Amino acid sequence: MSRIYMDHAATTPVRSEVLDAMLPYFNPEFGNASSVYSWGRSAHQALDVARDKVAQLLAAEANEIIFTSGGSEGANLAIKGVAWAYQNKGKHLITSAIEHHAVLDTVLWLKKQGFEVTVLPVDEEGMVSPAQVADALRPDTILVSIMHANNEVGTIQPIAEIGAIVREHGAFFHTDAVQTAGVLELNVQELNVDLLSLSAHKLYGPKGVGALYCRKGVRLEPLIHGGAQERRRRAGTENVAGIVGLARALELAREEQEAENERLTKLRDRLLEGLQQIPYTKVNGSLTHRLPNNVNVCFQYIEGESMLLNLDLKGIAASSGSACTSGSLDPSHVLLAMGLTHEIAHGSLRLTLGRSTTEADIDFVLQEVPVIVERLRQMSPLFQG
Numbered sequence: 062m063s064r065i066y067m068d069h070a071a072t073t074p075v076r077s078e079v080l081d082a083m084l085p086y087f088n089p090e091f092g093n094a095s096s097v098y099s100w101g102r103s104a105h106q107a108l109d110v111a112r113d114k115v116a117q118l119l120a121a122e123a124n125e126i127i128f129t130s131g132g133s134e135g136a137n138l139a140i141k142g143v144a145w146a147y148q149n150k151g152k153h154l155i156t157s158a159i160e161h162h163a164v165l166d167t168v169l170w171l172k173k174q175g176f177e178v179t180v181l182p183v184d185e186e187g188m189v190s191p192a193q194v195a196d197a198l199r200p201d202t203i204l205v206s207i208m209h210a211n212n213e214v215g216t217i218q219p220i221a222e223i224g225a226i227v228r229e230h231g232a233f234f235h236t237d238a239v240q241t242a243g244v245l246e247l248n249v250q251e252l253n254v255d256l257l258s259l260s261a262h263k264l265y266g267p268k269g270v271g272a273l274y275c276r277k278g279v280r281l282e283p284l285i286h287g288g289a290q291e292r293r294r295r296a297g298t299e300n301v302a303g304i305v306g307l308a309r310a311l312e313l314a315r316e317e318q319e320a321e322n323e324r325l326t327k328l329r330d331r332l333l334e335g336l337q338q339i340p341y342t343k344v345n346g347s348l349t350h351r352l353p354n355n356v357n358v359c360f361q362y363i364e365g366e367s368m369l370l371n372l373d374l375k376g377i378a379a380s381s382g383s384a385c386t387s388g389s390l391d392p393s394h395v396l397l398a399m400g401l402t403h404e405i406a407h408g409s410l411r412l413t414l415g416r417s418t419t420e421a422d423i424d425f426v427l428q429e430v431p432v433i434v435e436r437l438r439q440m441s442p443l444f445q446g
Contacts, residue, residue: 062376064376064378065377065426066418067377067378067414067422068378068379068380068412069263070213070263070355071413073263073264073266074265074417075266076266079309079310079313082309083267083302083303084302086104090104090107093298094108094298094301095289095290095298104301107304108299110305110308111304111308112126112308114308114312115272119247119248119274120248120250120251124277124292125274125276125277126274127273127275127292128295128299128300128307129258129271129272130269130300131260131268131271132161132163132237132258132259132263132271134284135259135271135273136163136167136206136235136237137163137167138281138284138294139206139256139258139273139275140154140164140167141167142281142282143203143204143256143279144171144176144203145282146280146282147203147233147280150201150203151199151201152177152201153177153178153199153201153203154168154176154178154179154203155178155179155198155202155205155206155232156168156179156181156206157180157181157182157183157189157207157208158181158183158395158398159187159213159214159394160237161208161237161239163237164206164208165180168206181194183398185399186216186347186350187214187216187346187395187398187399188216188350191226194207194223194227195226198226198232202230202232203233204234204235205234206236206237207220207223208236209237209238209240209247209257210238210241210244210245211240211346211395212239213345213357213395213396213411214346214395214396214399214411215347215352215354215355215356215357216350216351217241217245217347218236220236220253220254221253224252225253228253228255233256233279234256235254235256235258237258238258239258239260239271240263240352242263242264242311243310243314243318244264244314244318244353244354245352247259249274254274255275255276255279256275258272258273259272259311261303261306264311264314265310266303266307266309266310267302267306267307269303270300270304270306270307281294283295322353325354325414325415326353328420329353329354331420331423332414332427333356333358336356336358336427336430339430339431341361342358343359343401345357345358345399354413354415355411355413355414356413356414357411358409358410359396359405359406359409360410360434360438361404361405362438362441362443363437363438363441364408364437365409365410367437368381368408368410368434369381371433372429372433375429377429379410379412380410380411381393381409381411392406393406393409404443410430412426
């Protein structure tokens with residue numbers, strides 16, 4: 062049985078070119094980048110090269126890049142770091158209802174520490190309104206965090222417009238770019254962001270490494286103390302091999318971005334068109350402002366977990382929402398925020414395409430999904446078809 066991977070928003074395989082770049086820094090160039098002898102100097106040089114490369118790809122400066130363990134740590138460092146550093150200026154934070162839990166849980170934790178939080182609603186496409194951001198800003202607002210594109214439904218937010226509003230107000234602006242790094246243009250100057258977090262394993266790099274862009278002049282209170290690494294903003298011996306892999310993965314993704322996005326968009330649209338032929342099917346997210354690899358639909362009268370198990374039996378890997386909440390039986394908070402009922406949201410299916418996706422894969426999925434949906438509906442006491 063062939064295996065078809067349709068969950069690239071959850072994670073991606075490490076590219077061979079990325080692994081080749083990483084291997085020397087496991088052995089023989091295994092040194093600690095803080096050591097003064099040759100092994101350490103070699104590791105430190107590799108960090109410098111990777112930092113320069115990531116900074117260049119983001120239109121940033123090298124000293125504005127902080128290497129982290131991934132997207133969750135990057136979001137935590139950006140939000141908690143700014144909140145703690147500027148709490149004497151104000152204690153009001155703004156975010157949206159469809160953020161990844163790395164952002165939502167962080168701001169809700171800060172709320173328990175005495176900060177005030179405004180969670181903005183979204184429209185039926187999962188879009189955040191810049192006007193609502195402007196209306197929510199207060200004199201004591203210190204930080205706004207809005208994701209670049211949603212990990213579940215693929216809706217791309219008007220980040221540059223929101224960033225301009227936040228900057229004029231005088232607050233700081235963070236965006237979670239975990240789903241857009243290597244997919245969309247990430248020019249931090251044009252996006253008007255002060256902080257931007259990303260993760261390597263979403264763009265064919267290794268797990269356990271990411272980066273946080275922090276604009277020069279923005280103070281951060283560290284989450285981790287104990288060393289002078291990352292200009293005293295993130296203590297701990299650097300993951301040199303992982304950081305080298307992150308830089309190489311981002312570099313490759315940017316080189317191939319235009320051609321790959323065009324290819325994936327065609328496959329995505331073909332998949333969307335085919336799935337919409339199934340009765341009682343709803344497409345979630347924007348059709349115009351959407352990531353090129355994202356398909357998210359709801360099939361009424363069925364339960365998403367049953368769909369995933371049946372797809373897995375056919376060798377198709379998919380999800381019903383964020384990989385970070387896959388163990389939960391609750392419906393997606395993103396879909397609920399977009400106005401879907403619990404019953405419909407429970408029947409969601411997310412298919413995210415990638416470098417390995419072919420036309421034959423799309424054909425096979427479109428062959429199997431209608432059969433599975435029909436079988437599950439016949440088993441449902443709610444279905445009257």
